[in-house]
Amino acid sequence: MTDTVSMADLDRWVRAFAELVAENKDSLTGLDAAIGDGDHGANMDRGMRAAVTAIEESGPATARELFTKLGMTVVSSVGGASGPLFGTMFLRIGAALGDGTEISLAQLATGLRAGLDGVRARGKAEPGDKTMLDALAPAVAALETAAATGTAKDEALRSALSAAEGGRDATIAMLARKGRASYLGERSVGHQDPGATTTALLVAAAVRALS
Template identity: 65%
Template sequence: MAGVDTDALQRWLRAFAASVAAEKDALTGLDAAIGDADHGANMDRGMAAVVAFLDATPPADPAALFKQTGMTLVKSVGGASGPLYGTLFLRMAPATGGAAALEPDVFAKALRAGLDGVVARGKAEPGDKTMVDALAPALDALDAALAAGESLAAALRAAADAAERGRDETTPMLARKGRASYLGERSIGHQDPGATSAALLVAAAASAVADQEAA
């Protein structure tokens, strides 16, 4: 493939928005157990705002797309999710190097820059029961698959599988960051809502790139 173009990236964000809308109540239910019971509603509102800007002003290139997405999420999503997801996309923007389409290694590096931003912003590490527990293994799987010569679509499918495993592995964890950390041992036994939405994000990327490669 020639690289992930802006149209494919828009499909990614639209697919993520649709997934969040479909899972809004489930995400809020997870957050009700260990947080503020607003993760689903907040993420749905933020991604609806992202889709609205895509409809109104289609971005010229990946960097513009990521920058506007990040700014929109920071402005429209409440709680910790807005700054964290916003930082993810804002950090991705300069990592594209201004390219019109992102080669697999550039896309992977941009995602890694986004994760680094999330870690820096939230001061979270793997094992803290946060979105990092889905994103970190996903990007490790992505890098490994690309290094083994897999296509970007196949590598992202592996990343999505790893994100889902990471999401599931948050259930027995003791929360060490965020609102859930206030619960101490009562946070054990609950799946993390941030890791759950992050897994949806990676799955949507796998779907969008698979569609581009099949076209």
């Protein structure tokens, strides 16, 4: 097992994420029904199905091409705020990874940091606002720490997943300060954020596909 990530690995990651979104579509929609529009799961499932098809048709040769196609398809196929936010994340990841075909763990962490910064800028949100950032930020920090300390790839990814799931769970007690959920005020407390939940699935897909 190597500690780099190939194009085949990245392709498997996208497909694994699409599979996890499909498997969890109803529960994601249920979470969104409690504090949002009630369509997050269906929207993300539609977008990821379209993305897998688009990637199959285009046959991207580099990380930039793969994540650009993924991001553009998500932006155009996913409704509500999720399309622009997840799409921006993927586009920024692609730009940061560039034209490489073999990605180191440190480069992957750099790409995810760029994606995080893109989401923060696009959504005008910060960790603690009860958004996807609450899962993404700790996952990126954990991966950066692992990469800096020479941790093996599979262990690093599991550490990132644990951090993402912890951040996801922490949203239950949070008061929403961004998005549709913020309109509920105190009634948003006690509900798990669907965007953070989907972000944790993205990290779970990385563990499944890249370890």
